[in-house]
Amino acid sequence: MEKRKVSVKAPAKINLSLDVLSKRPDGYHEVEMVMTTVDLADRIELTPLEENKITIESSGGFVPLDGRNLAYQAALLLKEEFHIKEGVHIHISKHIPVAAGLAGGSSDAAAALKGLNEMWGLNLSLDELAERGAKIGSDVSFCVYGGTALATGRGEFIQLLNAPPPCWVLLAKPPIGVSTAEVYRNLKVDNLEHPDTAAMVDAIKQKDFSKVCSQLGNVLESVTLNMYPEVRQIKEQMIRLGADGVLMSGSGPTVFGLFQHESRVQRVYNGLRGFCNEVYAVRILGE
Ligand SMILES: C[C@@](CO)(OP(=O)(O)O)[C@H](O)COP(=O)(O)OP(=O)(O)OC[C@H]1O[C@@H](n2ccc(N)nc2=O)[C@H](O)[C@@H]1O
Ligand SMILES: Nc1ncnc2c1ncn2[C@@H]1O[C@H](COP(=O)(O)OP(=O)(O)O)[C@@H](O)[C@H]1O
Numbered sequence: 001m002e003k004r005k006v007s008v009k010a011p012a013k014i015n016l017s018l019d020v021l022s023k024r025p026d027g028y029h030e031v032e033m034v035m036t037t038v039d040l041a042d043r044i045e046l047t048p049l050e051e052n053k054i055t056i057e058s059s060g061g062f063v064p065l066d067g068r069n070l071a072y073q074a075a076l077l078l079k080e081e082f083h084i085k086e087g088v089h090i091h092i093s094k095h096i097p098v099a100a101g102l103a104g105g106s107s108d109a110a111a112a113l114k115g116l117n118e119m120w121g122l123n124l125s126l127d128e129l130a131e132r133g134a135k136i137g138s139d140v141s142f143c144v145y146g147g148t149a150l151a152t153g154r155g156e157f158i159q160l161l162n163a164p165p166p167c168w169v170l171l172a173k174p175p176i177g178v179s180t181a182e183v184y185r186n187l188k189v190d191n192l193e194h195p196d197t198a199a200m201v202d203a204i205k206q207k208d209f210s211k212v213c214s215q216l217g218n219v220l221e222s223v224t225l226n227m228y229p230e231v232r233q234i235k236e237q238m239i240r241l242g243a244d245g246v247l248m249s250g251s252g253p254t255v256f257g258l259f260q261h262e263s264r265v266q267r268v269y270n271g272l273r274g275f276c277n278e279v280y281a282v283r284i285l286g287e
Pocket of ligand 2: 101
C-alpha cells in the first residue's frame with residue numbers, strides 16, 4: 001500500500017509587542033514578545049521515501065535547499081532522535097517573504113515537526129514538539145502552537161493567549177532582507193524605550209482593539225529603522241494613509257498596519273502599492 005503524504009500549513013507571525021530585557025552570557029537576548037499568526041502561509045508537503053534520505057525542494061521564494069533549510073533541520077532532528085530508517089521528501093510552497101521578520105523559516109520547521117510526528121507515528125505532544133523546535137530556532141516553539149502567545153526566555157517559553165480582537169492586517173515588505181543576528185548585534189540594550197508588555201496582554205484579553213493599537217511597540221525598530229530608512233518611510237506612509245496602528249514585525253523589514261474596517265484596508269493597500277510592490281492584506285488567525 002502506498003504511504004500517505006502529509007500536508008501542513010505554515011502561517012506567518014507578527015510581533016504585536018517585542019521587548020528586550022537583557023543580553024545573556026550565551027549571546028542571545030532575554031525577550032518578552034506578544035506574537036500572533038496571520039493567514040499568509042507556506043504549505044509543507046511531506047512524501048515518504050523508501051530510501052533513507054531527506055530531500056527538499058521549494059517553489060516560489062529563494063531559500064537554501066540543503067542542511068541550512070530549517071524544515072530540513074526539523075526532519076533531521078526527529079529522524080536522528082527516533083532512529084527513523086525511512087526517508088522523506090519535503091516540498092515547500094513558499095508564500096511568506098524570506099528574511100522579512102515574519103518567521104517563514106521557523107514556521108516551515110514547525111510544520112515539518114508536526115507533519116513528521118504524524119507520518120512517523122511519534123505521538124509527541126505539542127509541548128514536546130515545541131521543546132525540540134527550540135533547538136532549531138528561537139521562534140520555532142511559538143510556531144508549533146500558532147495562535148497568539150506571550151513568548152519569553154529567548155522566545156522559547158510560550159504562554160498561550162486568547163485571540164486578539166478580529167481585524168485586518170496589511171503587511172508591506174520593502175525589497176531588502178534583514179539579518180536578525182545583525183539587528184541584535186547593533187541593539188543598545190541599555191538605552192531602550194520599552195513597550196508595556198503587560199498592557200498589550202491585557203488589551204488582547206479584553207479584546208480592546210484601540211488599546212492593542214496604542215500598545216504596539218518593538219525595540220528592534222531602534223536598529224532597523226536607522227539601518228534601512230525605507231522601512232521608516234513605509235511606516236510613516238502607512239500612518240499617513242490611515243492605519244489604526246502600525247509597527248515593524250520582528251527584526252524587520254516588514255511593517256504591518258492593523259485595521260478594524262475593510263474599506264480602509266483597500267484604500268491604504270492601493271496607496272502603498274505605489275512605492276512598495278510586496279503588500280499583503282490578511283486577517284489575524286487568532287487562536
Ligand atoms: C526577532 C524575532 C522576533 O520574533 O523574529 P524574526 O525577525 O527573526 O522573524 C525572533 O526572536 C528571532 O527568532 P529566530 O529567527 O528563530 O532567531 P534564531 O535563529 O534563534 O537566532 C538568530 C540570531 O539572532 C540573535 N538572537 C535571537 C533571538 C534572541 N532572543 N536573541 C538573540 O540575540 C542571535 O544572535 C541569534 O544567533
Ligand atoms: N524554509 C525556510 N524558509 C525561509 N527561510 C529559510 C528557510 N530555511 C532557512 N531559511 C533561512 O533563514 C533565514 C531567515 O529566514 P525567515 O525565517 O524567512 O526570516 P525571519 O527570521 O526574518 O522571520 C534566511 O536567511 C533563510 O535563508
